[in-house]
Every structure is written in C-alpha cells, then in structure tokens.
Amino acid sequence: MVINRDIYLNRLIASKHNGLIKIITGLRRCGKSYLLFKLFKEHLRNVGVDDNHIIQVDLEDRRNKNLRNPDVLLAHIDSKMKDNDMYYILLDEVQCVKDFEDVLNSYLKIENADIYG
Secondary structure, eight states, rough: OOOOOOOHHHHHHHHTTSSOOOOOOOSTHHHHHIIIIIIHHHHHHHTTGGGGGGEEEEESGGGGGGGGGGHHHHHHHHHOOOOSSSSEEEEESSSTTTTHHHHHHHTTOOOOEEEEE
C-alpha cells in the first residue's frame, strides 16, 4: 500500500535551494526514508534532475558502515560531485555519523549542493 505524503513532499519541494539543510524528523518507521528516497527522489527525476546529481546514502545500512566516518563520508560525496551543476544530497540516519553537523555544514558553503537528511 502506497501512502502519498503530499503535504510533506510539497514542503520539501518548496524548501529546495533555500540555503538551509532540510531535516525530516518523526517517529521511527513513520515513512521519513520513503518520503526522501522514493517520493522526493521521484520528484527530482520528474523535473529533469539526472540520477548522477542525486547523491543518496543510507547510513543505517551495514554496507555503508565505513561512511559513518565523517571524513570518509565527505570524500564519498565529493567524489560524486563532478561539475558545477546542482547536486541533491539525500542522507538517511545522518545521526549515525560522528560530528555529522560538521559534514552537513561543509556543504552549506557550496552553492551547488542542496542537503536533505
């Protein structure tokens, strides 16, 4: 069963490119990841954003355990940013990264990065 989250999706869409970090909060298992990785990502694709400009990382996934190191995460994201076009950085469970605030703030200084977590 698919539950549309139009209100929340529209809030994310309205917040694009506002120069702030967009953080989705809520109870565990309430659909935050679905909103970000499915609905919002689908919106980005529908408006013409290339998949190469959507950087998606689920930090709770055991396969991404190495990315919980802030320096490794920064290097990973940087390696995906190949040009000056806009990049959408979608991070799930960002609190798994020690000093995640520093990682996020690093991308606030970059004009072609829009950050969601």
